[in-house]
Amino acid sequence: MECTCDYILKTQPDWEEHYENCKVKWIAREKRDYPKNNDGTLRLRNKHLLKLDYDVLYHLGLDTKTHDLQAMFGDVKFVCMGGTKYRMKETAKHMANILDIQCDFKNIVKQGHRYALYKVGPVLCLSHGMGVPSMTIALEEILKLLHYAKAKDPIILRLGTSGGIGVTPGAVVISSSALNDTLEMCYKLAILGEEKKFPCNFDKRLNQELLSVADSEDFETHLGVTLCANDFYRGEARTDGAFCDYTEADKQTYLQKLLQLGVKNMEMEATAFAHFTSAAGVRAADVCVTLLDRLLGDQVTPEKEVLTEWQKRPAKIVGNYILKYYNK
Template identity: 60%
Template sequence: MPDCDCDYMLPTKEGWEEHYDNCISKWNSNVPCPKYADGSIRLLNKNLAGMQQDFIYHLGLDTAKYDLKSMFGDVKFVCMGGTKYRMKEFAKHMAKILNIDYEANNLSKHSHRYAMYKVGPVISVSHGIGISSMTILLQEILKVLYYAKVKNPIIFRIGTSGGLKIPAGSIVISSWGLNGTLEKTYDLPVLGKIRKIPSVFDKRLVQELQSMVTEEDGFITYSGGTMAADDFYRGQARLDGPFCDYTSEEKQSYLQHLCALGVRNIEMEATAFAAMAREAAVRAADVCVTLLDRLNGDQVTTDKELLLKYQERPMVIVGRYIAKYYEKINKT
C-alpha cells in the first residue's frame, strides 16, 4: 500500500478519520489517482495534453494569453457560491481576517458569466443556481488549478438551503448528496447512457469544519445528507409553484421520508459537487445555511436583513478554517 500523502490541516482528534478520502493510501479506484506525487492535480483527460491552447471560456481565461501558474499557483482554497454579491463579500471577509490589502477585481469579468476574485491563497467565485451552472464553473476551476499546478487544493461551496426538522439559520455541513430519485449518486448522461457517480464528501474535512464552530457563534451546526434537486418547485415538493400535481399530505410524507434517510437540507448542487470533486481527487465540502424548515412551509418570509446575516454564517466557518491554515504556514 502506498504511503500516506495527507497534508493535515488540523491535528487529528479522537474519533476523526485518520486520512482524507483522497489520500493515496486509500485510493482504490480502477483508474490512476488523479494527482501527482507533489499533490498537484493530474487530470486524466489525455486530450488536454495535445491542445496548444485551451480556452477556459466561461471564466474568460486561456492558456496562451494568461500565465495561469503565475496568477493562481499559490492557491490553496477555492470557495464557490451562487451569487456574485455573496462571493464578492466573501473575498472582502477573507481579506479582513487574513489581514491582506485587497481591492476587488473580478478576474473573469470578460466572460460576463461568473465573478471570480482572488485574495492571497483563496479564490472566491460565483457559480449561479443549480447543477448545470455549478458544474460548468467547477470543471473550469479544476482546469485552472491543473494548469496552475496547484497542490492539494480544497474546494468549498457556501450557500443557502431549506432545512428539514432544523431551525432557520442552522448550518449543514454535508456528508453526502442525494439525488431526486433518492440515490447517493450524481446521474450524468454521457453518450446516451446514464453514468452514476458516487456523491460522498470527505469525512475528515467535515469533522475538521465542525470543530471550527463555537458556542459563541449563536447557531447550531449539523452534518448529514443533502438532497440536490433539479428543480426549485416540484423537484423540492413545493406547493407554491406554477405546477403542482400532489397533495399537501403527499408532500409532508415525502419530506418526512427524506428526514428518515438522514437528509438535513435541500439545495440544488450537492450531488454533482461531491461527485466531481471526488473524481478529481480534490477535497471538498458543502456548507449551507438553512433559510426555513421545509416541513413548516415553502416560502422564505424572513426579512432581508436577517437573511443577509444568515448568509454570513457559512463564511464564518469556512473563513475560520482557512485562517487556521494561514496561521500554520506563517509559523513554518
C-alpha cells in the first residue's frame, strides 16, 4: 500500500515513520473508509449533506451558495485555532511577519458575530471561544469549509493557554493524549440520548516534529497528557470559585493523581479537538502554554506583560514549524 504522508520534516532516528492519517496506518488501524481523496482533499463524512441544495456554515456566516469557498480557501494548508479573538489576530500578525506576507487582518467571519477568522496566505487563524461546545462548533464548520474548499492535506493546530501540573509557569505543553473529566482517555458525547465514547489521541509524528522545532526557543517545551475539563473552577479542582465542595487536601490528592497519570497540563478542549480532527483524517496538535503550576495555586497572578509574552510561545513553535514547511 502506498504511503500518503506529505512529510514536513525529514525523519529522524526514533521518530514515527508515518503520520497517523497516512493511508498505510489508517487502513491497518481503522474499520472505516479512508477519510481523504487521492489528491489529499477531505472526503465528506456526513452523507446527509449531499441532500442539501447548499450548506450554511451558520456560525461562521458563510455558505456554499453565495461564497466561492474553493476560491477563498483552496490554498489553505494550516489552520491555527485558539480561544480569543485578540490572541488569534496576534497569531495572524506573527505568521504574516515570518512568512513575509502582506495582510489586512480583516475578520472574514465578522458577519457571523461569534468568531474571528484571519487568512494569511495559506494559514488560517481562527478564534474558537472557551470550552468544548464553542470549540467544536467552530471546528466542525472549519472541517466542512476545508472540504468544500478542496484544501489539500490540511493540518490543524490548537494554540492555547492552560494550567500546568508540575511544570514551570510559561512552559509549553504539546499534548500526547487527553483525559476527560472522569480520567478516561476518550471524548464523551451524548447522541440521541445515549452516551458515546470516542478515542482522543494525537499524531505522534507531528508531535515529534513540533518538539524538534521547539528546541531552538529559550523556554521549556514538554510532551505530556492533557486533562480536558468541562468547567474552569470545580472541574479543574480550583478552590477559588463561587462554589467548592472539597478541601485543599482533597484537591492536592487529586492533582497528585493527575501527576502520576502523566498529566502535565489542564484546559477545556483537548479531548474533543483530538477526536474530531483524527476522525476527519486531519493531522492535528494541541500546543498550550502554562500560566501557572496548579500544584502551587489556583489563580493566574503574573503581570499582564508577562502573560502576553507567554501567550506568544505556542505561536512561535507553530510558526517555526510552518516556516520549515515553506522553506522546504
